[in-house]
Amino acid sequence: MKSLKERILRDGKCFPGGILKVDSFINHQMDPILMKSIAVEFVRRFASEPINKIITVEASGIAPAIMVGYLLELPVVFAKKKRPSTMENMLSTTVFSFTKNRSYEICVSRDYLGPGDKVLFIDDFLANGNAAKGILDLAKQAGAEVAGMGFIIEKAFQHGGEELRNMGIHVESLAVIESLDNCEIRFKQQ
Amino acid sequence: MKSLKERILRDGKCFPGGILKVDSFINHQMDPILMKSIAVEFVRRFASEPINKIITVEASGIAPAIMVGYLLELPVVFAKKKRPSTMENMLSTTVFSFTKNRSYEICVSRDYLGPGDKVLFIDDFLANGNAAKGILDLAKQAGAEVAGMGFIIEKAFQHGGEELRNMGIHVESLAVIESLDNCEIRFKQQ
Numbered sequence: 001m002k003s004l005k006e007r008i009l010r011d012g013k014c015f016p017g018g019i020l021k022v023d024s025f026i027n028h029q030m031d032p033i034l035m036k037s038i039a040v041e042f043v044r045r046f047a048s049e050p051i052n053k054i055i056t057v058e059a060s061g062i063a064p065a066i067m068v069g070y071l072l073e074l075p076v077v078f079a080k081k082k083r084p085s086t087m088e089n090m091l092s093t094t095v096f097s098f099t100k101n102r103s104y105e106i107c108v109s110r111d112y113l114g115p116g117d118k119v120l121f122i123d124d125f126l127a128n129g130n131a132a133k134g135i136l137d138l139a140k141q142a143g144a145e146v147a148g149m150g151f152i153i154e155k156a157f158q159h160g161g162e163e164l165r166n167m168g169i170h171v172e173s174l175a176v177i178e179s180l181d182n183c184e185i186r187f188k189q190q
Numbered sequence: 191m192k193s194l195k196e197r198i199l200r201d202g203k204c205f206p207g208g209i210l211k212v213d214s215f216i217n218h219q220m221d222p223i224l225m226k227s228i229a230v231e232f233v234r235r236f237a238s239e240p241i242n243k244i245i246t247v248e249a250s251g252i253a254p255a256i257m258v259g260y261l262l263e264l265p266v267v268f269a270k271k272k273r274p275s276t277m278e279n280m281l282s283t284t285v286f287s288f289t290k291n292r293s294y295e296i297c298v299s300r301d302y303l304g305p306g307d308k309v310l311f312i313d314d315f316l317a318n319g320n321a322a323k324g325i326l327d328l329a330k331q332a333g334a335e336v337a338g339m340g341f342i343i344e345k346a347f348q349h350g351g352e353e354l355r356n357m358g359i360h361v362e363s364l365a366v367i368e369s370l371d372n373c374e375i376r377f378k379q380q
Contacts, residue, residue, distance in 0.1 A: 023299065023301070028298075028302060029266070029299075029301075029302040030256060030268070032259035032263070032264075033260065035256060058248060058252075059248035059249040059252060059270070062248075062249060062252040063252055066253040066256060066257070067222075067256070069222035070223065070225070073222070074222075075221060075222075076219070076222055076253070077218065077220070078249065108218075109213065109218060109219075111213070111214070112219040
């Protein structure tokens with residue numbers, strides 16, 4: 001997605017250790033017009049998949065997910081990072097975050113993820129793929145099927161995408177970063 | 191907002207202690223078509239306010255906020271509930287949650303909230319108004335102005351709305367609940 005890559009080059013900030021900050025337009029301040037264009041591109045790339053629901057994880061996945069849900073007129077479920085006091089009937093799994101160097105729990109109610117659901121998972125970043133694997137586990141527990149996984153930015157050098165694709169999952173990333181070495185953003189040729 | 195109130199009556203679930211769960215269409219599973227209608231109504235109600243940015247708090251505020259930002263073509267900033275390891279230049283404040291009976295910190299980068307900003311705060315619920323007061327504090331620290339505050343659902347019996355309006359803030363709530371006594375949802379006549 002050309003406009004996204006141009007925006008990343010213009011407004012993304014690179015830090016030592018393979019860190020890319022896109023805080024000014026994706027995950028702290030968000031550009032809703034760009035989010036809509038991103039959602040249109042996800043719709044195009046998953047056009048062949050039967051999908052009845054969008055799923056994401058709070059918080060940065062919510063904006064692109066709600067836009068995809070809006071375009072496809074499908075419900076959007078976001079997995080929560082803390083078990084809410086008032087939620088029953090919960091499925092949960094543990095996700096390890098390399099960025100934060102700690103584990104956290106994500107959970108979803110069985111009321112909104114169940115047998116027969118064919119979900120499209122949408123998130124902002126794909127790095128090691130641990131959040132994505134958490135969603136796969138929740139879907140498995142629920143008896144639901146993951147029809148595809150769409151990410152705004154994939155850090156190919158952290159290999160989560162490779163793993164997911166090797167599992168046979170239809171993965172689409174709108175900007176794939178091959179390397180952030182020397183704080184230079186280099187996209188994979190697609 | 192008639193369609194919202196009808197949806198709350200149809201799909202909202204009431205629990206002892208003044209708890210209203212709208213998990214099936216607002217804050218766990220979300221209905222994006224309803225979110226867009228909600229955003230249109232916010233645009234209408236704040237038509238007279240000069241606004242250059244939408245602000246919200248993760249996670250349930252993000253969906254309605256991004257829809258309002260999309261309609262108005264304005265950037266959307268979400269305050270984070272945990273200080274991210276990679277964020278500098280931060281403003282933070284403490285919010286007490288009655289629902290969860292604990293305090294948490296919300297923070298926003300000075301890069302995305304500053305002098306000259308006239309922000310519209312959007313959130314799913316207004317109860318005691320503590321998150322809203324946290325946003326007022328962040329705006330004050332940043333030198334920004336809060337031009338209005340829009341909530342999907344206000345629990346009038348918890349008086350946050352009264353307090354905010356007494357402070358002279360333009361508050362709009364699309365469904366105002368007067369009482370949840372005996373687990374019966376009673377809307378305020380508007």
